[in-house]
Amino acid sequence: MFALFFGFAFSLTTALIVILGDYLIKLAADDGQPVHSTLVMTGCALYAVSAVLWYFALLHVTLAQAGVAYSMLTLLALCALGAMYFDEQLYFREYAGIACALLAMVLMVRLA
Secondary structure, three states, rough: OHHHHHHHHHHHHHHHHHHHHOOOHHHHOOOOOOOOOOOHHHHHHHHHHHHHHHHHHHHHOOOHHHHHHHHHHHHHHHHHHHHOOOOOOHHHHHHHHHHHHHHHHHHHHOOO
């Protein structure tokens, strides 16, 4: 049971770090900054940190479980981030994707 908790915790932490990296790179792109700017380089460094955390997630859960947890949080957070901070519209397709992600998470969790 603790292994499942740690696996999902590492998966979700990995997703949060990647989302922060995505946010920084999006800010740089919207501002027209070059690829070697501080924002882009910081985003890339966060991606590298997330790879190490992903390793620890996979020590505790299956690749499928970690992937679904990561994908679900990434989908939810990036949709919210895009809508709230970048004024991007969410349509029925995005809401359907969110519902599917949540359902997939429920289906992929194995407690035993």
